[in-house]
Amino acid sequence: xxxxxxxxHPSSPGRRLPDTQQGMRRRNLARVMHTVSAExxxxxxxxxxxxxxxxxAVSTLVDELIRSGLLEELGPERPGRxxxxxxxxxxxxxxxxxxxxxxxxDHLAVCAVDLRGVVRARAVRxxxxxxxxxxxxxxELTALVEQVVAEAALEGLWPTGLAVAVPGLxxxxxxxxxxxxxxxxxxxxxxxxxxxxxxxTVDNEANFGSLxxxxxxxxxxxxxLHVSAEIGIGGAVVVDGxxxxxxxxxxxxxxxxxxxxxxxxxxxxxxxxxEQYAGEEAVLRAAGLTPGEDRVxxxxxxxxxxxxxxxxxLQGAGTALGVALTGAxxxxxxxxxxxxxxxxxxxxxxxxxxxRELARRTAGAAxxxxxxxxxxxxxxxxxxxxxxxxxxxxPAAVTGRM
Amino acid sequence: xxxxxxxxHPSSPGRRLPDTQQGMRRRNLARVMHTVSAExxxxxxxxxxxxxxxxxAVSTLVDELIRSGLLEELGPERPGRxxxxxxxxxxxxxxxxxxxxxxxxDHLAVCAVDLRGVVRARAVRxxxxxxxxxxxxxxELTALVEQVVAEAALEGLWPTGLAVAVPGLxxxxxxxxxxxxxxxxxxxxxxxxxxxxxxxTVDNEANFGSLxxxxxxxxxxxxxLHVSAEIGIGGAVVVDGxxxxxxxxxxxxxxxxxxxxxxxxxxxxxxxxxEQYAGEEAVLRAAGLTPGEDRVxxxxxxxxxxxxxxxxxLQGAGTALGVALTGAxxxxxxxxxxxxxxxxxxxxxxxxxxxRELARRTAGAAxxxxxxxxxxxxxxxxxxxxxxxxxxxxPAAVTGRM
Numbered sequence: 001x002x003x004x005x006x007x008x009h010p011s012s013p014g015r016r017l018p019d020t021q022q023g024m025r026r027r028n029l030a031r032v033m034h035t036v037s038a039e040x041x042x043x044x045x046x047x048x049x050x051x052x053x054x055x056x057a058v059s060t061l062v063d064e065l066i067r068s069g070l071l072e073e074l075g076p077e078r079p080g081r082x083x084x085x086x087x088x089x090x091x092x093x094x095x096x097x098x099x100x101x102x103x104x105x106d107h108l109a110v111c112a113v114d115l116r117g118v119v120r121a122r123a124v125r126x127x128x129x130x131x132x133x134x135x136x137x138x139x140e141l142t143a144l145v146e147q148v149v150a151e152a153a154l155e156g157l158w159p160t161g162l163a164v165a166v167p168g169l170x171x172x173x174x175x176x177x178x179x180x181x182x183x184x185x186x187x188x189x190x191x192x193x194x195x196x197x198x199x200x201t202v203d204n205e206a207n208f209g210s211l212x213x214x215x216x217x218x219x220x221x222x223x224x225l226h227v228s229a230e231i232g233i234g235g236a237v238v239v240d241g242x243x244x245x246x247x248x249x250x251x252x253x254x255x256x257x258x259x260x261x262x263x264x265x266x267x268x269x270x271x272x273x274x275e276q277y278a279g280e281e282a283v284l285r286a287a288g289l290t291p292g293e294d295r296v297x298x299x300x301x302x303x304x305x306x307x308x309x310x311x312x313x314l315q316g317a318g319t320a321l322g323v324a325l326t327g328a329x330x331x332x333x334x335x336x337x338x339x340x341x342x343x344x345x346x347x348x349x350x351x352x353x354x355x356r357e358l359a360r361r362t363a364g365a366a367x368x369x370x371x372x373x374x375x376x377x378x379x380x381x382x383x384x385x386x387x388x389x390x391x392x393x394x395p396a397a398v399t400g401r402m
Numbered sequence: 403x404x405x406x407x408x409x410x411h412p413s414s415p416g417r418r419l420p421d422t423q424q425g426m427r428r429r430n431l432a433r434v435m436h437t438v439s440a441e442x443x444x445x446x447x448x449x450x451x452x453x454x455x456x457x458x459a460v461s462t463l464v465d466e467l468i469r470s471g472l473l474e475e476l477g478p479e480r481p482g483r484x485x486x487x488x489x490x491x492x493x494x495x496x497x498x499x500x501x502x503x504x505x506x507x508d509h510l511a512v513c514a515v516d517l518r519g520v521v522r523a524r525a526v527r528x529x530x531x532x533x534x535x536x537x538x539x540x541x542e543l544t545a546l547v548e549q550v551v552a553e554a555a556l557e558g559l560w561p562t563g564l565a566v567a568v569p570g571l572x573x574x575x576x577x578x579x580x581x582x583x584x585x586x587x588x589x590x591x592x593x594x595x596x597x598x599x600x601x602x603t604v605d606n607e608a609n610f611g612s613l614x615x616x617x618x619x620x621x622x623x624x625x626x627l628h629v630s631a632e633i634g635i636g637g638a639v640v641v642d643g644x645x646x647x648x649x650x651x652x653x654x655x656x657x658x659x660x661x662x663x664x665x666x667x668x669x670x671x672x673x674x675x676x677e678q679y680a681g682e683e684a685v686l687r688a689a690g691l692t693p694g695e696d697r698v699x700x701x702x703x704x705x706x707x708x709x710x711x712x713x714x715x716l717q718g719a720g721t722a723l724g725v726a727l728t729g730a731x732x733x734x735x736x737x738x739x740x741x742x743x744x745x746x747x748x749x750x751x752x753x754x755x756x757x758r759e760l761a762r763r764t765a766g767a768a769x770x771x772x773x774x775x776x777x778x779x780x781x782x783x784x785x786x787x788x789x790x791x792x793x794x795x796x797p798a799a800v801t802g803r804m
Contacts, residue, residue, distance in 0.1 A: 223649050326519070
């Protein structure tokens with residue numbers, strides 16, 4: 001029996017709770033949390049009508065969530081109205097928090113997000129991680145995590161988990177970086193190198209970026225293909241509001257879809273992969289520029305100045321993206337393609353050729369292309385929010401700690 | 403709110419039943435049916451231990467299923483053993499049946515499958531449907547359905563639904579053929595042209611073929627990409643044992659993944675699509691042969707005779723399949739690629755170049771390629787079994803009819 005592939009991520013919505021009375025109670029706690037989180041402040045009566053339970057049943061659930069510090073009462077609402085006043089419920093701004101972290105090629109970042117989804121603490125460190133051994137990198141990351149946790153604690157927040165975004169392929173154990181070519185890491189168990197006291201989830205940056213888009217984006221549909229870039233090209237497939245992970249956890253590798261079968265050799269062993277045409281380094285090379293630290297900033301600046309070589313290179317990248325996305329759209333039939341990460345900043349110059357290519361190859365049935373508002377903030381936010389969502393999805397798992 | 407995309411098909415496993423006491427009872431009825439179906443004959447006590455319910459609870463469920471004609475008792479088992487003898491339960495060979503139908507380019511086929519998965523009646527009619535109007539085709543299909551239903555009734559079977567496989571794109575209403583280029587049908591509501599008394603599900607033949615593979619194949623994993631051919635190239639993506647359908651229901655269109663971006667024009671509006679290299683007609687053309695009725699048979703016969711033109715054409719098709727599958731494997735990370743339909747019969751000549759191409763482009767992490775044992779029987783069997791699975795998944799939905 002294969003492990004279910006399309007299961008929710010350990011820290012993402014939809015994880016299955018057992019089909020028992022106890023499981024039903026836990027699911028109902030989650031329904032209350034999600035309802036108040038999405039629509040609050042709400043009275044107990046409104047929550048009851050939203051989720052189709054009796055007022056009495058909801059009150060029991062709400063009392064448990066208040067005792068555990070996950071919900072707060074704002075006091076009597078609309079005191080002028082007839083009848084016993086309800087007290088409006090809201091998600092607590094103290095208590096559980098999610099810690100997100102990102103290992104980038106040129107930086108490390110950590111943040112704490114409360115149950116309301118507000119970033120409450122943040123730390124960033126610029127450093128060149130390419131080719132660096134995992135130990136010192138994760139040592140620095142641990143120091144940043146400790147700093148953010150300490151800051152959050154001053155505001156009454158305690159971390160329920162740590163989620164780390166990495167620029168590489170992560171095994172389905174959600175701990176092991178199988179391959180991160182731009183860091184030159186192979187088969188590294190991050191669990192062994194990070195604080196043991198926090199439940200850990202490691203995932204590909206494109207995956208976390210797509211989850212951020214799903215949870216925080218403006219009207220992001222439940223079905224989309226997320227394309228991002230940092231050196232390489234990252235991709236993530238969201239179907240029915242959940243990440244498609246693949247057998248080994250490697251799904252979404254749009255960067256290695258062949259665009260021209262006999263094109264340039266790629267580090268993956270293939271030829272003519274999308275990354276060889278639309279990756280940051282490929283675009284810089286095509287424009288005759290030398291890769292430095294702020295690669296995207298340089299490209300955007302030159303493109304805005306009308307640099308013909310840069311514009312031509314970005315047009316070529318857009319065309320290659322259009323060809324690869326044609327294949328992806330035919331296979332997945334998503335509602336939208338979202339350009340995220342570094343691609344969001346370059347979208348003005350990529351979109352014309354990308355959209356033309358996609359439209360002419362998919363006969364008018366082309367998929368809409370949207371640009372992420374989160375841009376390169378996506379992976380870090382997605383990581384932190386994945387921890388928060390896990391609390392909303394199963395509040396009972398943390399209420400015991402209070 | 404978007405409709406969930408990765409939901410089960412109306413007639414496939416995993417559909418959600420409400421989270422209430424009544425829903426729990428229905429889910430438990432389904433668990434009993436699936437357990438006896440997969441492992442029977444079984445005693446009540448064994449069923450109880452398999453699904454983790456008490457013997458008393460299981461007896462109540464079993465009694466309901468026996469009364470409704472979905473389960474049968476085989477009489478006391480192992481009478482020599484100590485203790486009260488249990489009576490072995492088995493899925494009934496009378497009662498509910500699934501009717502599957504297939505609209506092919508060159509044929510119509512209908513079959514009835516009982517709850518045990520046995521084909522109990524079958525009818526096939528050879529006819530050229532290409533370019534024919536829907537009305538006469540569906541009139542003939544209706545006559546075949548009536549014939550098969552009448553035959554099945556003689557054996558005590560009554561149909562619970564009709565599932566129709568078509569060579570085209572089907573809307574998510576599971577009734578409307580949006581586009582079937584090889585029939586020249588566009589936006590045809592089959593529901594209006596088929597017997598109204600049977601609940602109807604229309605789906606793409608590749609989708610039903612992949613479900614047949616999932617349910618009837620030898621050790622088919624829960625995550626695979628199914629590739630088939632009849633004139634064009636069909637594809638279907640199964641993730642965690644469920645079909646990935648896409649926003650409009652069009653997912654799995656591997657035939658229109660670009661293989662060479664500036665290759666020959668395709669009817670879809672694109673260029674260099676896989677279908678232009680590996681579709682039956684493309685291969686016949688490349689081999690200098692004229693498409694007739696038994697296209698695959700002709701290619702297989704000539705290839706077996708060592709016809710150099712045919713061998714070269716099939717090698718080219720294998721290479722193109724390898725390029726397109728490289729993209730699909732990178733996006734989906736399936737456990738296996740299954741060659742089904744007409745491709746199964748041509749596999750000996752396609753596989754060498756296909757596997758070489760896939761292996762060299764995916765750096766040793768290549769996905770295994772398997773050949774379907776069901777071949778061109780897949781879509782018809784998948785259709786009939788989808789109706790049967792719907793009964794196993796929610797027996798309560800039919801028990802009221804008895």
